[in-house]
Amino acid sequence: MTEPLTTPGEGFHPHLHDTPNSPSVPLRSRLHHIRADALDGDTAQSGGMRRFAAVSGNTVGSEKLWMGQTHVAPSTASSDHHHGESETAIYVVSGHPEFVFLDDSGTREEEVRLRTSPGDYIFVPPYVPHREENPDPSDEAVVVIARSTQEAIVVNLPKLYALSDPDDA
Numbered sequence: 001m002t003e004p005l006t007t008p009g010e011g012f013h014p015h016l017h018d019t020p021n022s023p024s025v026p027l028r029s030r031l032h033h034i035r036a037d038a039l040d041g042d043t044a045q046s047g048g049m050r051r052f053a054a055v056s057g058n059t060v061g062s063e064k065l066w067m068g069q070t071h072v073a074p075s076t077a078s079s080d081h082h083h084g085e086s087e088t089a090i091y092v093v094s095g096h097p098e099f100v101f102l103d104d105s106g107t108r109e110e111e112v113r114l115r116t117s118p119g120d121y122i123f124v125p126p127y128v129p130h131r132e133e134n135p136d137p138s139d140e141a142v143v144v145i146a147r148s149t150q151e152a153i154v155v156n157l158p159k160l161y162a163l164s165d166p167d168d169a
Contacts, residue, residue: 032060049078049132057150066147072097072134080131080160084153088124088145092116095141101130104162111160129160 034054053059055067066086072078072095090099099114099122114122124130134141147153 034059049073049076051145051154063150064148066145066150068145069093070132070143070145072132072141072143074134074139075137077133078131080129080157082127082129082155082157083124083147084149084155085126086147086149086153087126088147090122090124091144091146092118092120092122093142093144094118095134095136095139097141097143098133098135099124099130100133100160101128102160102162109162125163128163129157131160 032055050071051068052070053066053068055062055065057063057066095118097116099116101112103110103112116122132141132143
Protein backbone atom coordinates (compact mmCIF):
# COMPACT_ATOMS: atom_id res chain seq x y z
CA MET A 1 0.00 0.00 0.00
CA THR A 2 1.41 3.39 -0.94
CA GLU A 3 1.58 6.33 1.42
CA PRO A 4 -0.94 9.15 0.85
CA LEU A 5 0.43 12.19 -0.95
CA THR A 6 -0.88 14.54 1.71
CA THR A 7 -1.05 14.44 5.45
CA PRO A 8 -4.59 14.24 6.84
CA GLY A 9 -5.78 17.73 7.72
CA GLU A 10 -3.57 19.54 5.21
CA GLY A 11 -5.17 21.75 2.58
CA PHE A 12 -8.01 24.23 2.71
CA HIS A 13 -11.08 23.28 4.70
CA PRO A 14 -13.42 26.30 4.95
CA HIS A 15 -15.67 24.55 7.45
CA LEU A 16 -12.76 24.11 9.89
CA HIS A 17 -11.24 26.96 11.84
CA ASP A 18 -7.54 27.72 11.44
CA THR A 19 -5.40 26.57 14.30
CA PRO A 20 -2.32 28.51 15.44
CA ASN A 21 0.09 25.72 14.45
CA SER A 22 -1.49 24.83 11.10
CA PRO A 23 0.80 25.31 8.09
CA SER A 24 0.07 28.27 5.82
CA VAL A 25 -1.23 27.11 2.42
CA PRO A 26 -0.64 29.43 -0.56
CA LEU A 27 -3.80 30.73 -2.29
CA ARG A 28 -2.94 29.09 -5.63
CA SER A 29 -2.37 25.62 -4.19
CA ARG A 30 -5.86 24.83 -2.96
CA LEU A 31 -9.45 24.47 -4.06
CA HIS A 32 -12.07 26.87 -2.76
CA HIS A 33 -15.52 25.75 -1.67
CA ILE A 34 -18.16 28.47 -1.83
CA ARG A 35 -21.30 27.33 -0.09
CA ALA A 36 -24.70 28.37 -1.47
CA ASP A 37 -25.42 30.38 1.69
CA ALA A 38 -22.12 32.28 1.36
CA LEU A 39 -22.67 34.01 -2.00
CA ASP A 40 -21.65 37.69 -2.07
CA GLY A 41 -24.45 40.14 -2.93
CA ASP A 42 -22.04 43.10 -3.06
CA THR A 43 -21.71 43.06 -6.85
CA ALA A 44 -22.83 45.14 -9.84
CA GLN A 45 -26.60 45.15 -10.22
CA SER A 46 -29.25 45.97 -12.82
CA GLY A 47 -32.78 46.94 -11.95
CA GLY A 48 -35.14 43.96 -11.70
CA MET A 49 -32.52 41.37 -10.80
CA ARG A 50 -30.22 40.35 -7.97
CA ARG A 51 -26.68 39.14 -8.70
CA PHE A 52 -24.58 37.11 -6.27
CA ALA A 53 -20.88 36.39 -6.74
CA ALA A 54 -19.54 32.94 -5.99
CA VAL A 55 -16.15 32.98 -7.73
CA SER A 56 -14.52 36.41 -8.06
CA GLY A 57 -11.41 38.36 -7.17
CA ASN A 58 -13.02 39.32 -3.87
CA THR A 59 -14.28 35.89 -2.89
CA VAL A 60 -11.43 33.57 -3.95
CA GLY A 61 -8.80 35.75 -5.62
CA SER A 62 -9.63 34.73 -9.21
CA GLU A 63 -7.94 36.85 -11.86
CA LYS A 64 -9.68 35.93 -15.11
CA LEU A 65 -13.06 34.50 -14.16
CA TRP A 66 -16.25 35.62 -12.45
CA MET A 67 -19.07 33.21 -11.68
CA GLY A 68 -22.26 33.60 -9.74
CA GLN A 69 -26.05 33.50 -9.70
CA THR A 70 -28.70 35.88 -10.89
CA HIS A 71 -32.28 35.85 -9.61
CA VAL A 72 -35.07 37.51 -11.61
CA ALA A 73 -38.31 37.97 -9.69
CA PRO A 74 -41.67 36.93 -11.18
CA SER A 75 -43.12 39.31 -13.80
CA THR A 76 -39.89 41.31 -13.87
CA ALA A 77 -37.41 42.54 -16.47
CA SER A 78 -33.87 43.72 -15.88
CA SER A 79 -32.63 47.06 -17.06
CA ASP A 80 -31.10 47.12 -20.53
CA HIS A 81 -27.36 46.56 -20.08
CA HIS A 82 -24.15 45.01 -21.43
CA HIS A 83 -21.12 43.44 -19.77
CA GLY A 84 -18.29 45.41 -21.35
CA GLU A 85 -15.35 43.38 -22.60
CA SER A 86 -16.60 40.28 -20.81
CA GLU A 87 -17.86 37.17 -22.58
CA THR A 88 -20.81 35.81 -20.60
CA ALA A 89 -22.11 32.25 -20.44
CA ILE A 90 -25.50 31.65 -18.81
CA TYR A 91 -26.96 28.35 -17.59
CA VAL A 92 -30.68 28.28 -16.74
CA VAL A 93 -31.23 26.58 -13.37
CA SER A 94 -34.94 27.22 -12.88
CA GLY A 95 -37.79 29.11 -14.44
CA HIS A 96 -38.16 30.21 -18.05
CA PRO A 97 -36.23 33.47 -18.37
CA GLU A 98 -36.19 35.27 -21.68
CA PHE A 99 -33.16 37.08 -23.10
CA VAL A 100 -33.87 40.05 -25.38
CA PHE A 101 -31.54 41.85 -27.80
CA LEU A 102 -31.75 43.81 -31.06
CA ASP A 103 -30.54 42.12 -34.24
CA ASP A 104 -29.59 44.40 -37.11
CA SER A 105 -28.16 41.73 -39.43
CA GLY A 106 -31.23 41.90 -41.73
CA THR A 107 -32.72 44.76 -43.67
CA ARG A 108 -34.08 46.35 -40.49
CA GLU A 109 -33.50 46.20 -36.76
CA GLU A 110 -35.53 43.47 -35.06
CA GLU A 111 -36.05 42.64 -31.39
CA VAL A 112 -35.15 39.00 -30.75
CA ARG A 113 -36.48 37.14 -27.72
CA LEU A 114 -34.77 33.88 -26.70
CA ARG A 115 -37.16 31.80 -24.58
CA THR A 116 -35.34 29.33 -22.34
CA SER A 117 -35.98 26.35 -20.07
CA PRO A 118 -33.96 24.74 -17.24
CA GLY A 119 -30.81 23.18 -18.66
CA ASP A 120 -30.48 25.67 -21.55
CA TYR A 121 -27.39 27.82 -22.14
CA ILE A 122 -27.04 31.36 -23.55
CA PHE A 123 -23.83 33.04 -24.78
CA VAL A 124 -23.61 36.84 -24.64
CA PRO A 125 -20.67 38.32 -26.61
CA PRO A 126 -18.81 41.37 -25.25
CA TYR A 127 -20.62 44.74 -25.41
CA VAL A 128 -23.92 43.29 -26.73
CA PRO A 129 -26.83 45.18 -25.12
CA HIS A 130 -29.56 42.89 -23.80
CA ARG A 131 -32.00 42.37 -20.97
CA GLU A 132 -33.33 39.41 -19.02
CA GLU A 133 -37.03 39.00 -18.40
CA ASN A 134 -39.06 36.62 -16.29
CA PRO A 135 -42.62 36.57 -17.65
CA ASP A 136 -43.79 33.97 -15.10
CA PRO A 137 -46.25 35.63 -12.70
CA SER A 138 -45.43 33.37 -9.74
CA ASP A 139 -41.96 31.77 -9.95
CA GLU A 140 -38.50 33.35 -9.73
CA ALA A 141 -36.01 32.52 -12.51
CA VAL A 142 -32.48 31.56 -11.43
CA VAL A 143 -29.44 31.36 -13.72
CA VAL A 144 -25.75 30.66 -13.18
CA ILE A 145 -23.43 33.08 -14.94
CA ALA A 146 -19.75 32.75 -15.85
CA ARG A 147 -17.77 35.68 -17.23
CA SER A 148 -14.34 35.97 -18.78
CA THR A 149 -13.40 38.89 -16.55
CA GLN A 150 -12.55 38.69 -12.86
CA GLU A 151 -15.46 40.84 -11.75
CA ALA A 152 -19.04 41.30 -12.85
CA ILE A 153 -19.06 44.20 -15.31
CA VAL A 154 -22.53 45.68 -15.74
CA VAL A 155 -23.12 48.81 -17.83
CA ASN A 156 -26.76 49.88 -17.49
CA LEU A 157 -28.23 51.55 -20.58
CA PRO A 158 -31.21 53.85 -21.23
CA LYS A 159 -32.47 51.51 -24.01
CA LEU A 160 -31.58 48.50 -26.16
CA TYR A 161 -29.60 49.12 -29.30
CA ALA A 162 -27.93 46.87 -31.83
CA LEU A 163 -24.17 46.50 -31.63
CA SER A 164 -22.57 48.65 -34.30
CA ASP A 165 -20.11 47.06 -36.69
CA PRO A 166 -16.55 48.07 -35.70
CA ASP A 167 -15.63 48.22 -39.44
CA ASP A 168 -18.10 51.10 -39.92
CA ALA A 169 -16.24 53.34 -37.47
